[in-house]
Amino acid sequence: MKLLVKAPAKINLSLDVLYKRTDGYHELEMVMTTVDLADRLELELLNDDRIVIHSQTRFVPDDDRNLAYKAANLLKDRFNIKSGASITIEKNIPVAAGLAGGSSDAAAVLRGMNKLWDLRLTLDELAELGAEIGSDVSFCVYGGTALAKGRGEIITPLPPPPNCWVVLAKPAIGVSTAEVYEHLNLNEVIHPNTKAMVDAIYQGDYRGICANLSNVLESVTFKYFPKVKHLKDDMKRFGADAVLMSGSGPTVFALVQHDSRMQRLYNGLRGYCHQVYAVRLLGKRNEFS
Numbered sequence: 189m190k191l192l193v194k195a196p197a198k199i200n201l202s203l204d205v206l207y208k209r210t211d212g213y214h215e216l217e218m219v220m221t222t223v224d225l226a227d228r229l230e231l232e233l234l235n236d237d238r239i240v241i242h243s244q245t246r247f248v249p250d251d252d253r254n255l256a257y258k259a260a261n262l263l264k265d266r267f268n269i270k271s272g273a274s275i276t277i278e279k280n281i282p283v284a285a286g287l288a289g290g291s292s293d294a295a296a297v298l299r300g301m302n303k304l305w306d307l308r309l310t311l312d313e314l315a316e317l318g319a320e321i322g323s324d325v326s327f328c329v330y331g332g333t334a335l336a337k338g339r340g341e342i343i344t345p346l347p348p349p350p351n352c353w354v355v356l357a358k359p360a361i362g363v364s365t366a367e368v369y370e371h372l373n374l375n376e377v378i379h380p381n382t383k384a385m386v387d388a389i390y391q392g393d394y395r396g397i398c399a400n401l402s403n404v405l406e407s408v409t410f411k412y413f414p415k416v417k418h419l420k421d422d423m424k425r426f427g428a429d430a431v432l433m434s435g436s437g438p439t440v441f442a443l444v445q446h447d448s449r450m451q452r453l454y455n456g457l458r459g460y461c462h463q464v465y466a467v468r469l470l471g472k473r474n475e476f477s
């Protein structure tokens with residue numbers, strides 16, 4: 189039996205770090221939403237005990253370091269499952285980009301293998317398991333739009349933001365999430381107004397969303413990789429309504445409402461940026477299970 193599952197990328201509309209916790213993680217307040225750029229996974233039961241990962245992308249491990257492997261293995265261990273799984277990943281989300289591609293693959297495996305192994309776990313139960321794999325996995329289990337707190341795993345759903353284009357540009361730079369958090373100076377950051385972002389989303393206020401885009405991790409990534417800051421400035425000049433770095437970067441995304449502006453931005457960026465995508469916001473839970 190085979191199952192196809194979609195694993196969409198996320199962007200952070202706002203990302204605040206409140207303090208460093210005693211467990212080494214940072215206490216966060218983030219507004220996240222899914223976009224229509226997705227990996228596709230084909231899941232199949234195996235009669236033997238193995239979990240096998242097939243992936244064409246050389247940047248993604250095809251062994252037990254793969255987050256999709258970790259997700260299947262977690263379910264297998266926790267519920268004492270004897271059969272194995274074959275997981276084929278068609279990777280469309282840029283890797284190590286701040287778009288949670290690996291976390292979304294893990295979440296898709298949790299949702300998909302829940303069906304194939306007939307475990308009947310709820311989304312809340314899957315999200316709780318997801319937190320054991322990575323901080324962004326719980327959000328990815330639900331998808332849609334949400335306020336994420338804690339280290340990212342405490343999820344409060346939000347309504348979808350008004351529809352718009354999201355133009356994503358990923359420069360050819362490798363950013364380590366752990367290092368970005370490590371170099372963050374909490375005495376210097378200007379905190380986002382998370383409440384204003386949440387209110388704008390509830391009111392369907394596109395301008396309010398644009399006005400409150402904010403990510404404290406920009407300060408670190410821009411310092412070590414000034415190219416990312418230049419990319420953001422260029423995207424503003426090309427006519428974006430608003431621009432922000434997603435997660436720890438290096439992907440920068442622009443919001444635009446009008447098709448002609450989206451096209452101008454997309455064409456302008458394709459000349460010199462490594463990977464450029466123009467996609468729609470998804471924003472609603474579970475359009476993709």
Ligand SMILES: C[C@@](CO)(OP(=O)(O)O)[C@H](O)COP(=O)(O)OP(=O)(O)OC[C@H]1O[C@@H](n2ccc(N)nc2=O)[C@H](O)[C@@H]1O
Pocket residue numbers: 200203212213214215216218285286287288291321322323324325338339340365366367369434435436437
């Ligand atoms: C920055 C964000 C924003 O959405 O996304 P990405 O840039 O990775 O997409 C997330 O916080 C990343 O989530 P994720 O990539 O799942 O993080 P994890 O694997 O759990 O942690 C990677 C490392 O980041 C640091 N980390 C992560 C989350 C957190 N709340 N505090 C931290 O300090 C820790 O050093 C940890 O070892």
Ligand SMILES: Nc1ncnc2c1ncn2[C@@H]1O[C@H](COP(=O)(O)OP(=O)(O)O)[C@@H](O)[C@H]1O
Pocket residue numbers: 247248249253254255256277282283284285286287288289290291293294365435437
């Ligand atoms: N299924 C997967 N897809 C992408 N990356 C993965 C996967 N499994 C493990 N990884 C590793 O996780 C790291 C972070 O990848 P990713 O989730 O794409 O980025 P980010 O955390 O910036 O959103 C990469 O260095 C990659 O090697």
